[in-house]
Each structure stands twice: as C-alpha cells, then as structure tokens.
Amino acid sequence: MTASALPDETITGYDVWHCALPVTGRRDHGIGTVAGTVEVIILRLTGESGLAGFGEASPWTVFTGTPEASFAALERYFRPLVLGRKVSERDAIMGEAARAVVHCTEAKAALDTALLDLAGKCAGKPAWSFLGEKCRESIPLSCSIASPDFDADRALLERLQADGVRIVKLKGGFRDHAFDMERIAYIRDRYPAMAIRLDYNQGLSREQALRQVPEAAGYGLDFIEQPVAAGDHRTMAELRTMIDVPLLADESVFGPEDIQRAIAEGWCDGVSVKIMKAGSLSRAQQVARMAAGAGLSAYGGDMFETGLAHLAGTHMIAATPEITLGCEFYQARYFLAEDLLAEPFPFSNGAIPVPDGPGLGIDPDMEKVQGYAVNGPGNGPGARAA
Amino acid sequence: MTASALPDETITGYDVWHCALPVTGRRDHGIGTVAGTVEVIILRLTGESGLAGFGEASPWTVFTGTPEASFAALERYFRPLVLGRKVSERDAIMGEAARAVVHCTEAKAALDTALLDLAGKCAGKPAWSFLGEKCRESIPLSCSIASPDFDADRALLERLQADGVRIVKLKGGFRDHAFDMERIAYIRDRYPAMAIRLDYNQGLSREQALRQVPEAAGYGLDFIEQPVAAGDHRTMAELRTMIDVPLLADESVFGPEDIQRAIAEGWCDGVSVKIMKAGSLSRAQQVARMAAGAGLSAYGGDMFETGLAHLAGTHMIAATPEITLGCEFYQARYFLAEDLLAEPFPFSNGAIPVPDGPGLGIDPDMEKVQGYAVNGPGNGPGARAA
Numbered sequence: 001m002t003a004s005a006l007p008d009e010t011i012t013g014y015d016v017w018h019c020a021l022p023v024t025g026r027r028d029h030g031i032g033t034v035a036g037t038v039e040v041i042i043l044r045l046t047g048e049s050g051l052a053g054f055g056e057a058s059p060w061t062v063f064t065g066t067p068e069a070s071f072a073a074l075e076r077y078f079r080p081l082v083l084g085r086k087v088s089e090r091d092a093i094m095g096e097a098a099r100a101v102v103h104c105t106e107a108k109a110a111l112d113t114a115l116l117d118l119a120g121k122c123a124g125k126p127a128w129s130f131l132g133e134k135c136r137e138s139i140p141l142s143c144s145i146a147s148p149d150f151d152a153d154r155a156l157l158e159r160l161q162a163d164g165v166r167i168v169k170l171k172g173g174f175r176d177h178a179f180d181m182e183r184i185a186y187i188r189d190r191y192p193a194m195a196i197r198l199d200y201n202q203g204l205s206r207e208q209a210l211r212q213v214p215e216a217a218g219y220g221l222d223f224i225e226q227p228v229a230a231g232d233h234r235t236m237a238e239l240r241t242m243i244d245v246p247l248l249a250d251e252s253v254f255g256p257e258d259i260q261r262a263i264a265e266g267w268c269d270g271v272s273v274k275i276m277k278a279g280s281l282s283r284a285q286q287v288a289r290m291a292a293g294a295g296l297s298a299y300g301g302d303m304f305e306t307g308l309a310h311l312a313g314t315h316m317i318a319a320t321p322e323i324t325l326g327c328e329f330y331q332a333r334y335f336l337a338e339d340l341l342a343e344p345f346p347f348s349n350g351a352i353p354v355p356d357g358p359g360l361g362i363d364p365d366m367e368k369v370q371g372y373a374v375n376g377p378g379n380g381p382g383a384r385a386a
Numbered sequence: 387m388t389a390s391a392l393p394d395e396t397i398t399g400y401d402v403w404h405c406a407l408p409v410t411g412r413r414d415h416g417i418g419t420v421a422g423t424v425e426v427i428i429l430r431l432t433g434e435s436g437l438a439g440f441g442e443a444s445p446w447t448v449f450t451g452t453p454e455a456s457f458a459a460l461e462r463y464f465r466p467l468v469l470g471r472k473v474s475e476r477d478a479i480m481g482e483a484a485r486a487v488v489h490c491t492e493a494k495a496a497l498d499t500a501l502l503d504l505a506g507k508c509a510g511k512p513a514w515s516f517l518g519e520k521c522r523e524s525i526p527l528s529c530s531i532a533s534p535d536f537d538a539d540r541a542l543l544e545r546l547q548a549d550g551v552r553i554v555k556l557k558g559g560f561r562d563h564a565f566d567m568e569r570i571a572y573i574r575d576r577y578p579a580m581a582i583r584l585d586y587n588q589g590l591s592r593e594q595a596l597r598q599v600p601e602a603a604g605y606g607l608d609f610i611e612q613p614v615a616a617g618d619h620r621t622m623a624e625l626r627t628m629i630d631v632p633l634l635a636d637e638s639v640f641g642p643e644d645i646q647r648a649i650a651e652g653w654c655d656g657v658s659v660k661i662m663k664a665g666s667l668s669r670a671q672q673v674a675r676m677a678a679g680a681g682l683s684a685y686g687g688d689m690f691e692t693g694l695a696h697l698a699g700t701h702m703i704a705a706t707p708e709i710t711l712g713c714e715f716y717q718a719r720y721f722l723a724e725d726l727l728a729e730p731f732p733f734s735n736g737a738i739p740v741p742d743g744p745g746l747g748i749d750p751d752m753e754k755v756q757g758y759a760v761n762g763p764g765n766g767p768g769a770r771a772a
Binding site: 031032061062063064065066068069071072073076077099100101102103104231257 | 417418447448449450451452454455457458459462463485486487488489490617643
C-alpha cells in the first residue's frame with residue numbers, strides 16, 4: 001500500500017455549520033424514523049494558501065449521537081487541536097481528537113475528511129491517494145427500500161431499475177414480518193436481476209429474530225443485517241448456525257475494537273463499514289482489513305448524509321479492496337430534496353465512479369450551506385447566502 | 387425489597403440550565419485534567435401541584451460526553467417524552483429516553499433524579515424510598531488526592547484528617563511512577579489509620595501497568611482501579627493474577643451490559659458504580675447487584691459534580707446494600723468554590739448521612755443556578771439572579 005505524503009500546509013481557518021436539509025419522504029428503521037429533515041455538521045478548514053478542505057459529520061441521534069454533540073465536538077473541543085497545525089500532522093491531530101472527546105465518531109470523521117480534502121487540494125491529488133492505491137474505478141450502489149408507504153418504494157424501484165441500480169436493501173422489522181416478506185417477494189419476482197439485502201436495524205427481539213430471520217433467509221438474499229440489539233451477540237451467534245445467508249453486523253461494530261471482538265467471538269459473517277462509526281477514513285479501512293483478514297465480508301454503509309460525506313466514503317472505499325459488497329451512497333440522489341454539493345454527486349449506470357480530481361473532487365455550495373444552516377458563522381437560522 | 391409507589395403527579399414544567407462552576411484547584415487524572423470550572427446541566431421538572439424536582443447531569447468530555455451533548459439530550463430530545471406525563475410513568479419515560487438518544491447517560495441520570503425528587507416531594511417521602519429499603523444511615527466518604535501540586539494535597543490531607551475522613555483515593559498515572567509511590571508512602575506513613583485506594587483512570591500503557599501495578603500492590607492498598615484503557619480487558623485479567631489487591635473497573639464498566647461481560651470474562655474484582663455512567667439510579671443499583679451476585683465488590687463513585695448529583699448518588703446507595711466500599715461525594719465540600727445547593731451537602735464525621743426529608747432533601751439555590759448559567763432560561767451567560 002503506497003500512500004502519498006501529506007503536504008505541509010498550515011491550517012489558519014476553521015468554521016463549523018449545523019445544517020438541516022429537507023428530505024423527500026420518510027424512512028423507517030428498526031431503531032427509529034427519519035422524516036422532515038436530515039441534520040448534518042459541515043466543517044471547513046482553510047489553509048494558509050487560501051485553499052479550503054471540507055468535511056461532514058452525519059449523526060443519527062438513536063445510533064451514533066446528536067447533531068448538537070457533533071457540533072460541540074467540532075466547534076469547541078477540536079478547534080484548538082487543529083488551528084495553527086499542519087495538514088501533515090493528521091495522525092497526531094486525529095489521535096488527540098480521539099482522546100479529547102468520547103463518542104462523536106461522526107465529528108472525528110468530519111475532521112479527518114476535511115484534513116484529507118485540504119491535503120488533496122494542496123498537493124493536487126485525490127483524497128484516496130493518501131489512503132493507499134486506487135483499487136477500483138467505480139463502486140456498485142445499493143439503495144435502501146425503507147418507506148412505510150410501499151407504493152412510494154414501488155415508484156423508487158422503477159427509478160432504480162431505469163438508473164441501472166442492481167442492489168437494493170430492504171429495511172425490515174419496523175412493522176411486521178408479513179410486510180417484510182411481502183416486499184421481498186415483490187422485489188424478487190418483479191426485478192429478478194436485483195440483488196436483495198435485508199436490514200433490520202436492531203428491530204427484532206431475540207424471539208422474533210429466531211422465528212423470522214430463518215424464514216427470510218429462504219428468499220435468496222445477499223445478506224441479512226443486524227436483526228437484534230447491538231449488544232445481543234448471543235442471538236447473532238445462534239442465528240449464524242440457523243441460516244445459510246451471511247449475517248452482517250452494523251450497530252454492533254463501530255471501530256476496530258468491535259470487529260476484533262466480533263471475530264474472536266464469531267457472531268457475524270461480515271460488517272457494515274462507515275466512517276461515521278469508525279471515526280476516520282483510516283479507522284474505517286482498518287475495520288474492513290481486519291474483517292477480511294478473518295474471512296469476513298464488508299460493504300460501505302452510510303448514515304443520513306449529503307453528497308459531501310458520500311464523497312468521503314467513496315474515497316475511503318476507492319483505496320480499500322477489502323470492501324467487496326458495494327456502497328450505499330444513495331441519499332444525495334434519492335432522498336435529499338437538494339444536496340449540498342456544488343455539482344451532482346457522481347453516479348453512472350448504477351455505480352459511483354471514483355473521483356480523480358484534487359481532494360474530494362467536489363466542494364459544497366457555500367450558499368446552500370449558509371442557507372440550510374441552523375447554527376454557525378453567518379448566524380443561522382437560515383440566513384441564505386449570508 | 388419494598389419500594390414506595392410513585393405518585394400520579396403530572397409534569398407541566400421543564401427547564402434546563404448549563405452551568406459552569408469555579409473550582410478551587412486542579413485535578414489530574416490518567417485520561418485528562420479538570421481545572422478552572424466544572425460544567426453541569428441542571429434539570430427542573432415542575433408538577434401540576436407546583437412542586438419541583440431537580441436533577442443534575444455531570445458530564446466529563448473525556449469519559450462520558452460533553453456538557454453540550456447532555457444539554458441537547460435534555461433540552462431537545464427528552465423534553466417531549468416528559469412534558470404532560472405522570473411521575474408514575476418513570477419506567478416508561480426512562481425506557482423511551484434510553485432509546486431516543488445513544489450515550490448521554492449523564493442526561494438520563496439527571497432525568498431519573500428529577501423524577502424521583504419530584505415523586506418524593508409529592509409523596510412526602512425520601513427519594514431512596516422508591517428504590518428499596520434504607521440499608522444504612524450514613525456512607526463512609528473517600529476523598530481523592532489528585533492535585534499535580536502535592537503540597538496542596540498535603541494541606542487537604544490535614545483537613546480530611548481533622549474532618550474524620552478515613553479513606554483517600556490517590557490518582558496516579560498522570561506524571562510518573564516515582565511520584566505515585568512517593569505519595570502513597572507519605573500517606574501510609576503519616577496517616578496510618580487512613581485506608582488508601584489507587585486509581586490510574588486508564589493512565590498506564592499495558593507495559594507500564596505490568597511493571598507498576600504489582601509494585602503499588604505491595605503498599606497495602608484497599609484496591610487498585612482502572613490502570614489501563616477501558617477496552618484493555620486482557621491486561622486487566624493478567625494483572626489480577628499478579629496481585630493480591632482487588633482490581634476495580636471504572637471506565638470499563640458503565641451499565642449492566644458491561645458488568646455482565648466483566649463477570650463472564652473475569653477481568654475485575656469490583657466496580658465503581660456511578661449513576662452518570664449507568665444512566666439512572668435503578669441501573670446503577672442493578673450494576674451493584676449483578677456485581678455482588680458474582681462476588682464482586684462495589685463503591686459509589688462520582689464525576690465532577692455538585693451537591694445535587696451527590697444527593698442522587700447518596701439516595702441510590704442508601705437503598706443498595708451491595709455497595710459496601712463507601713462513596714466519593716467529596717466535590718461539593720472539597721473541590722467546588724461554591725456548591726449549587728441551598729444548604730451544605732450533608733457531612734458528618736467523615737461520612738455522608740442519608741437524608742430522610744421529602745425527595746432528595748435539599749434543593750439547588752435557583753439564584754446560584756441562574757448565576758452560574760452559561761445557557762438556559764433566564765438567558766445566561768451569567769445573568770445572576772435573572
């Protein structure tokens with residue numbers, strides 16, 4: 001793995017916005033619902049040369065933390081660790097940030113993203129070049145089927161089919177088993193070329209899982225994800241002995257420490273890798289590598305995020321051959337009413353092409369960041385184009 | 387265990403303050419330093435009768451979370467789960483709060499405390515009466531020796547001796563091994579009646595711990611606490627085989643889920659029980675009970691908190707016979723420049739007498755809460771007596 005050296009640019013500017021972006025519909029998951037708006041935190045690091053690097057924290061209150069916690073981590077606690085430092089001190093800065101505030105892995109991922117974006121712009125290299133070699137030109141996209149209104153998802157499935165998307169993930173466990181099985185059968189029968197994944201987001205009790213997961217496994221699925229509570233490793237391990245379909249962990253595995261335990265204790269066949277859980281692009285890579293070293297598979301997951309966080313995940317996966325099951329960077333195209341990026345998030349024939357421009361490749365539109373801001377410089381709420 | 391029934395009082399008022407209180411000195415710990423101010427979040431629930439219940443969240447950024455995260459959990463996310471509900475719905479409310487926001491155990495503890503304080507005031511019963519029977523009249527106090535300036539701690543030791551305090555906990559692992567051993571020897575030689583505990587707060591690497599902990603164990607200590615990182619269970623287990631002194635877990639054990647694992651895997655002899663880690667008084671009790679069921683010991687720890695949180699811990703321990711190693715509710719008396727309570731936090735001859743008045747027994751002084759507020763109603767920063 002040969003990674004480019006980070007440039008010596010000194011960081012002289014540091015700005016943080018808390019943005020609330022309208023979404024087009026409602027998403028139900030085992031652990032909670034997202035509707036109305038998605039809230040993200042945007043970090044801008046400015047270098048002495050005037051170049052800027054951007055990063056996004058995409059928190060989910062029931063999963064990783066609140067947007068307020070991410071905002072405070074970045075605005076108050078990380079700022080003094082970053083201002084005046086050099087981009088080349090990334091490892092030291094990220095280590096200090098990890099120790100300064102517990103949790104807030106989304107804020108740490110935002111900081112790492114902004115450091116790599118600024119590094120890339122200064123060096124004229126893509127962000128992935130600091131993480132290793134490019135192992136792929138594009139990443140197959142999986143889109144989630146998560147509306148409580150299946151008519152809305154039927155329309156989405158038509159759109160996905162037309163767009164060349166060939167992987168869908170059904171969100172289950174938020175209504176009842178019959179609704180889950182009915183939707184799987186519908187997709188399988190109507191879109192036979194579509195690979196189907198089933199994700200319960202901790203939505204089942206142990207007893208429900210022991211009954212429902214084996215039946216679902218009979219439908220020819222790619223994998224089944226996180227049927228039970230994050231801490232219920234015993235049921236995960238039991239389910240593995242009952243089904244032939246790979247059982248993946250999401251909420252159970254945030255960082256390297258968790259995948260280490262999952263491997264040692266044998267309660268999953270694969271893992272959802274997310275920079276918002278791992279706390280940096282490198283820690284996300286490490287999760288995938290540790291998983292692959294033990295024969296476990298991995299896909300690149302997302303939170304409720306904009307194209308900016310999608311870009312960070314894309315660059316991470318571009319340099320991580322161990323992530324073999326595609327990515328889920330669908331929010332910018334299929335869920336947000338309007339993305340924050342100045343150009344559309346890359347998409348081509350059902351996949352995400354890896355950007356090769358400097359840094360992440362696309363900047364956020366600052367007028368949109370200001371316009372959607374509920375807190376931050378320019379004094380949101382909502383002073384569009386301050 | 388017979389606990390009183392909770393009253394039917396409806397909650398009609400809900401206010402949250404973020405306060406910053408000056409402290410008299412500096413405290414060094416393995417994982418971080420506290421100096422200048424301590425930041426806590428105060429919750430006031432008002433019942434339909436006009437009575438008010440108070441609770442405190444005492445976060446530590448490097449350990450449980452930031453004050454901003456606790457404030458947001460209480461101000462934005464828990465408020466709709468509480469307003470209009472009855473105090474008697476405590477279990478349901480606490481369950482919903484646990485699921486609504488990850489982490490933020492300090493905010494959850496504040497909510498539980500305020501519910502029990504209000505319940506007690508409505509019913510004319512002490513808060514402990516809702517948690518079981520009173521098992522003790524007072525709790526022996528342990529005070530921490532944590533100043534980087536040992537001269538300051540020499541003066542504190544004289545004061546503790548005069549006050550009848552007979553337990554001290556030395557904070558180690560923040561400078562060097564010689565400094566730790568020198569201070570232990572000083573206390574042991576000069577105050578032979580003083581029980582000594584040693585707490586590293588994760589301050590040692592594995593290699594340091596394997597060398598230093600066995601030597602420290604030769605000094606006749608009560609116990610040694612959390613020498614290594616919270617997740618380093620392997621080194622904890624190894625150290626247990628090397629020393630005759632009980633090895634206690636603090637940062638490694640937050641709630642029942644963690645003590646369950648500690649018992650199953652055998653990496654500690656006892657546990658520090660804190661409502662700010664467990665997320666409620668009942669969950670803290672449960673940790674102590676599970677520990678005792680497996681032959682492990684427990685003491686009642688604190689965070690950087692005011693007398694209000696001390697009171698919550700005191701009521702919890704009053705009804706928890708499994709906590710046999712005393713408590714550490716020393717901040718109000720020995721560390722804060724001024725406490726928030728309207729009367730001095732109870733203390734008598736080296737111990738904390740259990741209050742028997744309605745609720746927690748003492749209210750915060752609202753003029754002080756307003757005066758130390760940096761955020762909350764009355765529009766801090768710092769509008770004393772708004």
